[in-house]
Amino acid sequence: MELNDKLLRFDAKTLLSSNTGDISKVFEGTVDGSPAILTLHKVAFNEEYTSPSAHKVIHENDVYTSGTFLASEMIKYSLIHPATETQIKKYRKSEYVLVKETAEMYRTKTLPHALKHSPNCKWIDTIFQQADGCATPCITESKEHVLFMDKEFLICPDLKWDRVTLESLYLLVLFKDPSIYTLRELRQEHIPLLERIQQAAVEALAMHNYTTDKVKIYFHYYPTFYRAHIHISSISSSWPGTSIGKSVLLNDVIEGLKVSSTYFQDKTMEVCISKESYMYSIYSE
Amino acid sequence: MELNDKLLRFDAKTLLSSNTGDISKVFEGTVDGSPAILTLHKVAFNEEYTSPSAHKVIHENDVYTSGTFLASEMIKYSLIHPATETQIKKYRKSEYVLVKETAEMYRTKTLPHALKHSPNCKWIDTIFQQADGCATPCITESKEHVLFMDKEFLICPDLKWDRVTLESLYLLVLFKDPSIYTLRELRQEHIPLLERIQQAAVEALAMHNYTTDKVKIYFHYYPTFYRAHIHISSISSSWPGTSIGKSVLLNDVIEGLKVSSTYFQDKTMEVCISKESYMYSIYSE
Numbered sequence: 345m346e347l348n349d350k351l352l353r354f355d356a357k358t359l360l361s362s363n364t365g366d367i368s369k370v371f372e373g374t375v376d377g378s379p380a381i382l383t384l385h386k387v388a389f390n391e392e393y394t395s396p397s398a399h400k401v402i403h404e405n406d407v408y409t410s411g412t413f414l415a416s417e418m419i420k421y422s423l424i425h426p427a428t429e430t431q432i433k434k435y436r437k438s439e440y441v442l443v444k445e446t447a448e449m450y451r452t453k454t455l456p457h458a459l460k461h462s463p464n465c466k467w468i469d470t471i472f473q474q475a476d477g478c479a480t481p482c483i484t485e486s487k488e489h490v491l492f493m494d495k496e497f498l499i500c501p502d503l504k505w506d507r508v509t510l511e512s513l514y515l516l517v518l519f520k521d522p523s524i525y526t527l528r529e530l531r532q533e534h535i536p537l538l539e540r541i542q543q544a545a546v547e548a549l550a551m552h553n554y555t556t557d558k559v560k561i562y563f564h565y566y567p568t569f570y571r572a573h574i575h576i577s578s579i580s581s582s583w584p585g586t587s588i589g590k591s592v593l594l595n596d597v598i599e600g601l602k603v604s605s606t607y608f609q610d611k612t613m614e615v616c617i618s619k620e621s622y623m624y625s626i627y628s629e
Numbered sequence: 630m631e632l633n634d635k636l637l638r639f640d641a642k643t644l645l646s647s648n649t650g651d652i653s654k655v656f657e658g659t660v661d662g663s664p665a666i667l668t669l670h671k672v673a674f675n676e677e678y679t680s681p682s683a684h685k686v687i688h689e690n691d692v693y694t695s696g697t698f699l700a701s702e703m704i705k706y707s708l709i710h711p712a713t714e715t716q717i718k719k720y721r722k723s724e725y726v727l728v729k730e731t732a733e734m735y736r737t738k739t740l741p742h743a744l745k746h747s748p749n750c751k752w753i754d755t756i757f758q759q760a761d762g763c764a765t766p767c768i769t770e771s772k773e774h775v776l777f778m779d780k781e782f783l784i785c786p787d788l789k790w791d792r793v794t795l796e797s798l799y800l801l802v803l804f805k806d807p808s809i810y811t812l813r814e815l816r817q818e819h820i821p822l823l824e825r826i827q828q829a830a831v832e833a834l835a836m837h838n839y840t841t842d843k844v845k846i847y848f849h850y851y852p853t854f855y856r857a858h859i860h861i862s863s864i865s866s867s868w869p870g871t872s873i874g875k876s877v878l879l880n881d882v883i884e885g886l887k888v889s890s891t892y893f894q895d896k897t898m899e900v901c902i903s904k905e906s907y908m909y910s911i912y913s914e
Binding site for chain 2: 362386579588591610
């Protein structure tokens with residue numbers, strides 16, 4: 345056994361979570377007596393067909409037959425060792441709930457709580473400073489690719505995207521104005537800015553030979569950080585966070601603002617949140 | 630080889646589609662010379678940990694290690710034989726696009742086209758007739774379970790739900806009024822009806838010891854059939870069709886109508902549709 349062969353020395357203790365969506369499971373355990381987290385993922389099928397040697401028929405009715413068989417399949421693993429208590433907590437299966445947030449709650453509870461606990465946005469100012477005056481597309485000092493820049497926003501690839509696979513294309517639009525935290529601060533006066541973003545998305549996508557009918561353009565609500573930003577992700581990929589209760593289409597934001605300047609300031613929002621998230625405490629008081 | 634052992638006689642011809650989301654692949658092929666469709670699915674992990682005998686380390690950095698190994702895993706299959714050309718077409722991978730539908734397009738193109746090509750809704754009238762006068766919950770002549778009934782709507786389990794597994798709970802709210810085709814026909818006068826539905830959902834869910842903070846309540850747009858209906862599905866399950874561009878929360882419908890009675894009549898909607906769907910023809914003309 346090699347010294348660095350942590351997987352073979354992993355001793356499983358408890359199943360932290362099991363996900364039927366992307367077919368994964370996560371174990372808490374130890375390697376050489378100290379805490380470790382092991383994640384196993386089933387991976388996509390290859391394109392070949394291999395006839396099974398043995399199988400079990402479960403159901404047969406007219407033209408329909410179904411059953412199961414065993415096959416040797418590739419499993420992807422990732423191991424964190426030594427793992428911290430925070431990491432273990434993060435992987436523990438958490439329950440989601442749908443909560444209703446009124447305009448009043450946003451103002452008095454959500455925003456103050458979020459500004460205290462959410463990640464800071466200094467990195468956004470840094471990108472704007474470093475990209476200032478460059479002709480886009482450009483690469484900043486801190487290696488950020490900037491695809492498009494306007495006086496009020498810029499577009500860059502999201503870190504989650506490998507920048508190669510078009511099927512999983514993911515771009516991010518960052519707002520310069522630090523007083524726009526979320527879609528709730530948007531008013532009719534921002535419609536021209538939002539429409540410029542739609543136009544810039546066309547240009548940024550064209551650099552990747554991509555078109556806007558193949559992406560969704562949306563805000564997250566709640567977002568991860570509280571400087572307004574917009575997600576542009578391919579519809580052919582199943583990025584999480586594009587479901588109702590987690591995101592709002594840019595199109596719907598513009599349509600709402602056209603009808604009422606305070607549409608998103610006033611609206612009661614339904615939000616899907618994890619009971620483990622820092623935001624849950626304002627609903628469980 | 631048994632006579633009815635179609636799987637072993639399946640001869641693969643082409644890969645029709647491969648899905649990285651639920652990890653499946655579908656082959657077109659033949660059994661005894663006639664057309665057949667074979668679907669293979671990877672299934673959820675069991676809860677045990679079995680240490681792999683051999684594996685390959687791909688990446689190692691500080692506390693993170695990742696790699697792959699082979700394991701004997703269960704595969705679920707289902708076979709259709711003989712298969713029709715329509716069935717084969719249905720399984721062929723189809724491309725999705727996001728289209729914009731204006732109010733004008735809905736009136737002049739979508740609705741006439743949908744009323745001609747979408748499934749008829751006689752079955753809904755049948756449920757209302759059979760459940761008429763029964764004390765709910767009841768089971769109709771045609772074996773439909775009705776959980777809640779009001780003069781304008783009823784709630785029943787969706788066919789996709791096994792009626793047992795709470796994690797995948799799925800109910801359907803059917804409207805009685807045939808002149809409400811989709812959310813686009815809803816007006817301020819329907820708000821009391823929509824709020825009664827919210828209240829009835831609480832009662833129907835309580836019958837299953839379930840609460841509304843564990844479900845999403847939403848309209849599909851485009852819907853499958855053109856008699857207004859609402860989906861109630863568990864947030865812990867990943868039912869398809871809950872993403873932006875495919876559905877709208879009942880909460881958001883009520884909020885929109887409060888601001889403007891013609892909010893959904895007037896709104897430009899972004900809709901995610903398959904290029905294979907009958908609706909795509911109105912966008913590709």
